[in-house]
Amino acid sequence: MMRGRSLVNRIAASIAALALLMAGHAATAEDGYALWLRYAPLTGSAKERLDQFNPVVVQTGEADPSVKVAEEELRRGLTGLLGHVPASSGGSPIVLACNDGSSGARGHFNVAAHQQANGRSLLAISAADSVGCLYGAFALLRELSLGRDPATVELAQAPAMPLRMLDHWDNPDGTVERGYAGRSIFDWWHLPEELSPRMIDYARANASIGINGVVVNNVNASPLFLTERYLPKLKRLADAWRPYGIRLYISVRFSAPIEVGGLKTADPLAPQVKAWWKAQAGKLYQAIPDFGGFLVKANSEGQPGPQDYHRTHAQGANMLAAALGNRGTVIWRAFVYASSGETDRVKQAYEEFKPLDGKFAPNVILQVKNGPLDFQPREPFHPLFGAMPHTRMMLEAQITREYLGQATGIVYLAPLWKEVLDAPTGHGATVAQVIEPTGMAGVANTGSDRDWTGDQFDQANWYAFGRLAWSPALSSDQIAREWVGQTFSRNPNFVRQLVPMMLSSRQAVVDYMTPLGLAHQMGTGHHYGPAPWVCTLDRPEWNPCYYNRADAEGIGFDRTRSGSDALAQYAPSVAAQWADPRTMDENDLLWFHHLPWSYRTQSGKSLWDELISRYDRGVAAVDSMAREWQTLQPYVDHERFVDVASSLAIQRKEARWWRDASIAYWQSLNHLPLPAGERPPEHSLSYYEALEFPDAPG
């Protein structure tokens, strides 16, 4: 078909005029899979210092699996940071001493540089146990990744709390409740034969931030996890994670004795029920000697529980605790609310659990969400914190952004968690101090997406959760700097610009979604997008209108004495401060107070004008993030630059939608004009009301 030589000549003649070949590159794409364990080559003086130090990872020859993985990680990390495999002799040794005779919290470590007789340095990582050594290795790599001088490094750390957990709301069929990053990372179907390499990278990431417990399945629990078929699957995972200091837990369904045990009842006081759970625990311990225990969601949102048999939560939890014995823990969730709308929903957990203080077995922990409602962009802290002095209590945070825009844009959650952790309960301790003897759990945001979290910046929330569970005293700023430096770039200009964006991003999402203490205004079911108008769902407390209580006159939920009096569940000093809208932090204003649209806020503006200015501030903040990100292009690889830019484009769209739909609805009630110069909503209220998302994820 080609006309031979003439064509060749034609082509040959034109070759000289052709432009030079662009350099192809086969390098690995920066797809985010490496997380903060990217170990990008150092540059500049940091590189010079590490080159000069010339680290040698000393192989101890110890058989301990945690020591082995620590050594492996040091070699991997240094290879990345140096840009080549580290020397095997002749440099400064890094040595692990994992049985240094010290006492203290499990997992503590020291890292210190010493001068040897030969003039070379020596870096010693010492700990009382091998997992402490592993934590020390990761901590050292973090410092080196951030450009610290290996010759002067000096770290002495111990975890602030014993339990630092991730809760996965993952189902056996691979779906993830409130998951926005693809399918579950757990491939139950092919376990135990196949263990995805991702399960090891997951453990590395967790160990690097101190996570030491993982609940592998949804709190709306499938009884499958208690069947014979799942036992070897669970065992394979637990075995793979043990070297990384991670214990495996499962969520259990309270009625499992009926569903998979063949019993007629799940009454916690029935002897056959007790025996069945004891047998289950026995099988689990036989397969997994360090099995962590059970997480339980009982008598909440349709889940079965002890109240089905007129037993208390304590009776239910204690029965499971007895089955586990002193080797394992029952983590009992305090997230309950009744199906009748009689009581203000935010009051119900306190009413239910406060009277049970002191009634739980020693190996039961009550797991309390950060706020009394449900993982909103902002909530006041949960009144149970500090209110049950005779009960072990841990905090449940949500890393996955169910109500905060899910997996798009930039929403850095450390400020949200810090706000709660630092809150004085009025019972003589901050929330952090209340939970430090016990722990923190975060609802994971991981999925099968290549970047793990569906969005590059949501990796920062996984990281921040682990770091705060390790040390609630760390600042949001410090954690963001660490994450940015390890994950993207150590360039000081880049860090200086990006970190403030991250720090202000959570207030932005509050502002454009639910400013001034509004809550639960999200679309029904999927919780995506605005739906403040929804008022027809069966259960009153499922309706956004239940929470906004907006009408022609005003807006907000009166939780003072004249209303639901939820305020009374807080310590008197706290309640007193919040009882007066004029003295309280207006960020929580409408959470506690129903106020007229004309109410004069602290800014001097009317409530209506202030509300609109907050929406605008949120929209402007997202616009500003998107603009700033464009200027950061020189510092970021092409693939992640485009990925984040696209994600911010979606967030910009969503911020406008939230503002416009919300304003359109409030205006339909109060008929107030917009302040001068304000942009009216882009569409009519009926347009926003008609939007449907049957394909929403999660």
Next chain:
Amino acid sequence: MMRGRSLVNRIAASIAALALLMAGHAATAEDGYALWLRYAPLTGSAKERLDQFNPVVVQTGEADPSVKVAEEELRRGLTGLLGHVPASSGGSPIVLACNDGSSGARGHFNVAAHQQANGRSLLAISAADSVGCLYGAFALLRELSLGRDPATVELAQAPAMPLRMLDHWDNPDGTVERGYAGRSIFDWWHLPEELSPRMIDYARANASIGINGVVVNNVNASPLFLTERYLPKLKRLADAWRPYGIRLYISVRFSAPIEVGGLKTADPLAPQVKAWWKAQAGKLYQAIPDFGGFLVKANSEGQPGPQDYHRTHAQGANMLAAALGNRGTVIWRAFVYASSGETDRVKQAYEEFKPLDGKFAPNVILQVKNGPLDFQPREPFHPLFGAMPHTRMMLEAQITREYLGQATGIVYLAPLWKEVLDAPTGHGATVAQVIEPTGMAGVANTGSDRDWTGDQFDQANWYAFGRLAWSPALSSDQIAREWVGQTFSRNPNFVRQLVPMMLSSRQAVVDYMTPLGLAHQMGTGHHYGPAPWVCTLDRPEWNPCYYNRADAEGIGFDRTRSGSDALAQYAPSVAAQWADPRTMDENDLLWFHHLPWSYRTQSGKSLWDELISRYDRGVAAVDSMAREWQTLQPYVDHERFVDVASSLAIQRKEARWWRDASIAYWQSLNHLPLPAGERPPEHSLSYYEALEFPDAPG
């Protein structure tokens, strides 16, 4: 906590005794993502030849996007094969001439080496259009990847059929019907803002094997794809794929005019229905000028269709064809069966469609599955092939292994498809000849798993489908060699050992699942595992017992004149051959004949003994694959070696399960003893019957 200097001394003193550092490596994991476009560095004489040739990719400066991606792929591929970026001058130029004035099938190309006046070679890729050039570039890279000498390469190829399509059974919420490789690769939720880089790699993989059409959504179609919200999403994908020669199609729901159009009817003869579809097509063409058309599953398995309005399939298809006009195509599926069990299910498509021959508009294609039932491990070819001379007909194959063990182990499907393509229809043409004027579609096996197909070896099925659609004359052996060489290793010992394993793997799965013409014995719903005993489902033809018709006396489905007479739908020459169990290929024996357990097969054994020997042969074949794979470890990277070994471990388990459960059931009917020395089933029949898989994927 560390006791200072004494510890340091202790450590320092022991350093000398420590073993040397193992080499760390930061190299990219071989996770299968690269598919057959891995471009691993050449070695030995192949490397010497390519180094000596010293290819220079000449940048034509043409603005054509397909030419650009061809140049980019050549640079990427050569960089991999050479182990460095190719030279930009001074070597042998590779030039693209993409408008060579030739005629012929769209997509044809020539690749030829020429000697230049200066003594250096020149490689010319010429074609009538830029997509032909892209195909030529991929073909050249394939040859080079397999070690061919660039100085003597000579290729002249043209696609055998115009439509080479993938059908995705992917839903807008990310689930995939019959998907075993994670979620959908299409992220509808974040489109159009976010275009995953995977969408480009997907297009590269498809273009490299000549795929030129993609139906992006499930034939059980969501009407969402016809809403305004999805139009920009579809456009973004079509734009991204256009340079790769891929046209986008969608599956449509016949009742969409009611569901998203607000009409009261979907009657194809109603003027408002016609107008609505015309408007939809208009919007699609406006966004996507080369929009491919609609795939339709109508009046089948509960889907709506023209028969709901007492119209024929032809009336329904022709209405949509008129809406599309001559720019697009309606692909109408022939997979229909009625909800009453009156007629043998395998006869129904023929009975329905044969009378409509000649009644379809010119831009309608009837899409016919390879066999008359439903993608079984083995079926005789579909009797419609060759029986509708006045109708355009294409073949539908299933790449995803719904009924063939899903995504575990090794089951190479090229032999299955070749068996069908090469079958003489008795109407004067083979199946391949019947469909060559039109095309082939394969139900995709892709998903979000890192290796794309859930199993390394299922990549070979995607590859083989594309290669056979390009040229049905290629042998299964040739295609396997190409795939193995590009994907794993060119080592001749490796190829020599692995390719025969692949070639025999499909017969193995037939043998251990449904030997001797048995069909549809799989578990209800998920089609995973054996369930020959199931006989209580609502529709008779959903029951495995409907197909095996086994009892105390015998087994098999009589489709001769004494039975359902499905044989009469075949050409007389074919029917005559198959009517006699003594002359026909026993691979299809029980598909057409009900025979006593004592029937003497061609081997001389009784049917019962022969059946058992086939199960055993299947189990032994899988054992043998697993053993052989172990010996191939030296040739394969660690990650993929372990991955495949784990997958084969599952397949071994499944093969035993199939054999044992099937034999246990047949024995419960015929009470025949096992032949001497035969291993009895591991468990009782009731054990197998009780197995449940609520967590099965797909």
